[in-house]
Amino acid sequence: MRTALVIGTGLIGTSVALALAGRGVRVHLEDHDADQARTAASLGAGTDRPPEGPVDLAVVAVPPAHIPAVLAAAQRRKAARGYLDVGSVKGGPRREAEALGCDPATYLGTHPMSGREISGPLAATADLFEGRPWVLTPTPETDTEVLNLALELISLCRAVPVVMDADAHDRAVALVSHTPQLLSSLVAARLEGADETAVRLCGQGIRDVTRIAASDPGMWIDILSANPGPVADVLAAVAGDLEETVRALRALESADETERTGGAAGIEEVLRRGNSGRARIPGKHGQAPAAYETVAVLISDRPGELARIFADAGRAGVNIEDVRIEHATGQQAGHVQLMVEPSAAPVLTAALRERGWAIRQQ
Ligand SMILES: NC(=O)c1ccc[n+]([C@@H]2O[C@H](COP(=O)([O-])OP(=O)(O)OC[C@H]3O[C@@H](n4cnc5c(N)ncnc54)[C@H](O)[C@@H]3O)[C@@H](O)[C@H]2O)c1
Numbered sequence: 001m002r003t004a005l006v007i008g009t010g011l012i013g014t015s016v017a018l019a020l021a022g023r024g025v026r027v028h029l030e031d032h033d034a035d036q037a038r039t040a041a042s043l044g045a046g047t048d049r050p051p052e053g054p055v056d057l058a059v060v061a062v063p064p065a066h067i068p069a070v071l072a073a074a075q076r077r078k079a080a081r082g083y084l085d086v087g088s089v090k091g092g093p094r095r096e097a098e099a100l101g102c103d104p105a106t107y108l109g110t111h112p113m114s115g116r117e118i119s120g121p122l123a124a125t126a127d128l129f130e131g132r133p134w135v136l137t138p139t140p141e142t143d144t145e146v147l148n149l150a151l152e153l154i155s156l157c158r159a160v161p162v163v164m165d166a167d168a169h170d171r172a173v174a175l176v177s178h179t180p181q182l183l184s185s186l187v188a189a190r191l192e193g194a195d196e197t198a199v200r201l202c203g204q205g206i207r208d209v210t211r212i213a214a215s216d217p218g219m220w221i222d223i224l225s226a227n228p229g230p231v232a233d234v235l236a237a238v239a240g241d242l243e244e245t246v247r248a249l250r251a252l253e254s255a256d257e258t259e260r261t262g263g264a265a266g267i268e269e270v271l272r273r274g275n276s277g278r279a280r281i282p283g284k285h286g287q288a289p290a291a292y293e294t295v296a297v298l299i300s301d302r303p304g305e306l307a308r309i310f311a312d313a314g315r316a317g318v319n320i321e322d323v324r325i326e327h328a329t330g331q332q333a334g335h336v337q338l339m340v341e342p343s344a345a346p347v348l349t350a351a352l353r354e355r356g357w358a359i360r361q362q
């Protein structure tokens, strides 16, 4: 692939553009808000000037409700040899695109299973999709050339292609993405009117559970409106589990010992099912989750602190597999948690201590 056109230069469009531009593809950037395309261009994602002729591949990265019309308009003006979208729902938008007369041969519905709770080009990163599944939903009508262009794009983004039927994809993401978004929002919503004394106690547990509750409601209304049935089905099953859990907790309050024993068994069952579900979540590249060890380092809220830690880890020859930052309430300091291979943890701890970092014992 030599040329690409990204339509919709927000988080996902700009991340795709950065990955492609970084690997030598000439990328043209287009957005109905010209400032967004200009911002993406200034980040090195490509040029906001229109291409002179059809590009190899057009990537439609606009909110789901706009995908069919944007795709139809791009095909009408013969913007590219092939077209794909990256929307979070696949069945409904495909049917709407067909109703608008889109050419099914040159269009492929896709979905990268990676994102962030922050929108817009400034949140984009070239490595957003590395090691993550990227779903392709070809039909018997899809041109092989377009499928190959999509596979090339996924490879340039260092993601892992997964082929699925569009409706099966929508049922799967109802379970692994759309219901978790709603549950995260529901947990965070309990904090809205909560007492400040309770909110001040927020630790890492609630931060983990509510990160995606910061997502843009406009985008999610679009996503959920395109997949309401499958999400309602999963949420109804969760509601059933919640009722059982409440009953078990009430039983734990009972004066009757048999009731209390039953309640404890009910709660244990929920927690054990949670353990086994969690253990099924694959790590990077779809393998079993890696068991990393965490080295927690105290940092002050000063520019360059993270860069200094990474440089010191690099000097010690340690590869950092993942990072989390835990901010301390009301203080200009926090802990950075460096996840490393178990054998590297003592090496990293010793090297950072030697360079004056304070390490928290786990
Ligand atoms: N955010 C995620 O985590 C995530 C992950 C995977 C896929 N997606 C999908 O990617 C797509 C883009 O999401 P995002 O998170 O990048 O959103 P975003 O809000 O960051 O960016 C969307 C961009 O599209 C532009 N836009 C809207 N309507 C347009 C139109 N008619 N023509 C041209 N540009 C238009 C907006 O100005 C904006 O710059 C959505 O379909 C979403 O479902 C999102």
Ligand SMILES: O=C(O)C(=O)C[C@]1(C(=O)O)C=C[C@@H](O)C=C1
Residues within 6 Å of the ligand: 087, 088, 112, 113, 114, 115, 116, 117, 118, 176, 177, 178, 212
């Ligand atoms: O990690 C995040 O913040 C996401 O938004 C990721 C996430 C997901 O649920 O996995 C959200 C919606 C997208 O369609 C794909 C990815």
